Amino acid sequence: xxxxxxxxxxxxxxxxxxxxxxxxxxxxxxxxxxxxxxxxxxxxxxxxxxxxxxxxxxxxxxxxxxxxxxxxxxxxxxxxxxxxxxxxxxxxxxxxxxxxxxxxxxxxxxxxxxxxxxxxxxxxxxxxxxxxxxxxxxxxxxxxxxxxxxxxxxxxxxxxxxxxxxxxxxxxxxxxxxxxxxxxxxxxxxxxxxxxxxxxxxxxxxxxxxxxxxxxxxxxxxxxxxxxxxxxxxxxxxxxxxxxxxxxxxxxxxxxxxxx
Amino acid sequence: xxxxxxxxxxxxxxxxxxxxxxxxxxxxxxxxxxxxxxxxxxxxxxxxxxxxxxxxxxxxxxxxxxxxxxxxxxxxxxxxxxxxxxxxxxxxxxxxxxxxxxxxxxxxxxxxxxxxxxxxxxxxxxxxxxxxxxxxxxxxxxxxxxxxxxxxxxxxxxxxxxxxxxxxxxxxxxxxxxxxxxxxxxxxxxxxxxxxxxxxxxxxxxxxxxxxxxxxxxxxxxxxxxxxxxxxxxxxxxxxxxxxxxxxxxxxxxxxxxxxxxxxxxxxxxxxxxxxxxxxxxxxxxxxxxxxxxxxxxxxxxxxxxxxxxxxxxxxxxxxxxxxxxxxxxxxxxxxxxxxxxxxxxxxxxxxxxx
Numbered sequence: 109x110x111x112x113x114x115x116x117x118x119x120x121x122x123x124x125x126x127x128x129x130x131x132x133x134x135x136x137x138x139x140x141x142x143x144x145x146x147x148x149x150x151x152x153x154x155x156x157x158x159x160x161x162x163x164x165x166x167x168x169x170x171x172x173x174x175x176x177x178x179x180x181x182x183x184x185x186x187x188x189x190x191x192x193x194x195x196x197x198x199x200x201x202x203x204x205x206x207x208x209x210x211x212x213x214x215x216x217x218x219x220x221x222x223x224x225x226x227x228x229x230x231x232x233x234x235x236x237x238x239x240x241x242x243x244x245x246x247x248x249x250x251x252x253x254x255x256x257x258x259x260x261x262x263x264x265x266x267x268x269x270x271x272x273x274x275x276x277x278x279x280x281x282x283x284x285x286x287x288x289x290x291x292x293x294x295x296x297x298x299x300x301x302x303x304x305x306x307x308x309x310x311x312x313x314x315x316x317x318x319x320x321x322x323x324x325x326x327x328x329x330x331x332x333x334x335x336x337x338x339x340x341x342x343x344x345x346x347x348x349x350x351x352x353x354x355x356x357x358x359x360x361x362x363x364x365x366x367x368x
Numbered sequence: 369x370x371x372x373x374x375x376x377x378x379x380x381x382x383x384x385x386x387x388x389x390x391x392x393x394x395x396x397x398x399x400x401x402x403x404x405x406x407x408x409x410x411x412x413x414x415x416x417x418x419x420x421x422x423x424x425x426x427x428x429x430x431x432x433x434x435x436x437x438x439x440x441x442x443x444x445x446x447x448x449x450x451x452x453x454x455x456x457x458x459x460x461x462x463x464x465x466x467x468x469x470x471x472x473x474x475x476x477x478x479x480x481x482x483x484x485x486x487x488x489x490x491x492x493x494x495x496x497x498x499x500x501x502x503x504x505x506x507x508x509x510x511x512x513x514x515x516x517x518x519x520x521x522x523x524x525x526x527x528x529x530x531x532x533x534x535x536x537x538x539x540x541x542x543x544x545x546x547x548x549x550x551x552x553x554x555x556x557x558x559x560x561x562x563x564x565x566x567x568x569x570x571x572x573x574x575x576x577x578x579x580x581x582x583x584x585x586x587x588x589x590x591x592x593x594x595x596x597x598x599x600x601x602x603x604x605x606x607x608x609x610x611x612x613x614x615x616x617x618x619x620x621x622x623x624x625x626x627x628x629x630x631x632x633x634x635x636x637x638x639x640x641x642x643x644x645x646x647x648x649x650x651x652x653x654x655x656x657x658x659x660x661x662x663x664x665x666x667x668x669x670x671x672x673x674x675x676x677x678x679x680x681x682x683x684x685x686x687x688x689x690x691x692x693x694x695x696x697x698x699x700x701x702x703x704x705x706x707x708x709x710x711x712x713x714x715x716x717x718x719x720x721x722x723x
Contacts, residue, residue: 267453267455270451270453270455271455271456271457271458273422273442273449273451273455274449274451274455274456274457274516275457275468276441276442276443277420277421277422277442277443277447277448277449278443278448278468278469278472278516278517278520279443279444279469279472279473279520280443280468280472281443284472289457292459293457293458293459295459
């Protein structure tokens, strides 16, 4: 059936509205970060980079940005490593209760961050561990590990199993097979898992807010700024967070879809 | 005993209720090209996996060079497997793939490169060391998998349907090359296939496997001409399997009472009811080949198929129309559909089968 140009109008309109709905808030946020004025509300005046200058001068904010990078990278690395080891064991060693173990590993994906944050808060309180960035990092590992596991587990096909067998057949020990064969072959999945975990940690607010005290992450600082009042500086900070997130995700997609 | 490189004794493998291998005994001599032949699900790959160490038998023992390896993992066995899907390392060059086993044996780099190059030369891929796996064709990948296996000089090379994914011409060519390689290296090859033509053209010894049991074992000619069981007879090429009764005639000669008449047999045999015998289609002749050949009566030709070098006829006995027969004969003077012909068979070509 041939579709006429006017027949495509409803579907085109739908797509347009959908994208406006999704991206308008982001566009507004980014646009008003360039506002030449004191409030991020229409009409738009500018463009001006003054609020970005203010960001660079804000020492507490710049420190929190560095904290966020460290927490994101550390938690993503550990979550990916743990997720990989769990996926490898369940896919290759097929222990008893593997299905149940898989369920237990994935179940936290459905629990809200708030509940996990409260649970961690109580647990660390009981253990006498005070709030810090290390605790935040542990919190981020807890929320991201199930996702890392799921991503990596989905990529451990049976074809790779034969490749690992071939390596062992040729005399490689288990650990050498893991490091020389399994990890390099899974590199795209491991990389995607790392990037996604890092992005989620970078954006995460509630756990970072409840489990940190003096040193905080960028989303926590942005929240503090918001409480003081709406200024284009908040928009500028939000734009930085968004830009870094989207770059990481695009990079992850690019790397994982690249032809081997 | 000393000549046997590989010995499987009473090896049995169960998967839950399912018995994959029923207590088999198999001895393989050094330097032989052995083919495990059977339909899919017959257990031939399980036997190969037990030899390679990927599957531990439920009971029984496997010895290689006199050493009990039943519980030895693949990495510590003198065997290397060439997998059906090749299982090459996709992130390494051809050279590194081939040298992998050598580097696991801590062989110094110059030696490693030299031996990997030698192995590549043997499979006709000289100068391919720097290439990547994804640049190679299916046939070339197959050769890399072979080179990778022979580079470590295993005492037994195990091949799991390695030619299954190749097209017919390439498969024929690789069969010849495999035989050439095996003779050149003198390594014992154990090759799994479901293709009886492939088995006949490459094997020194064919092991016919069905439902987890060894049905027949021997050189290809012997297994083809004198199969020991009905399965083996029908699986290896085309066959006429005829049912009848064995009885003793005069001079202790065995007689086979069948729809084809009373056929004298070349060998003595005890009287028995419901016995099956094999006559290969090319053993039914239209002219009396020798003086001892027996006339098996009139046959009406119902089907005639041209097969290039010869003609395949299907016919029915005039005396007992239920008995159908396959005859393979030369092009020249071959009868046509509807013709009535007389066929002859030599007593030596009638083979008694076990069930």
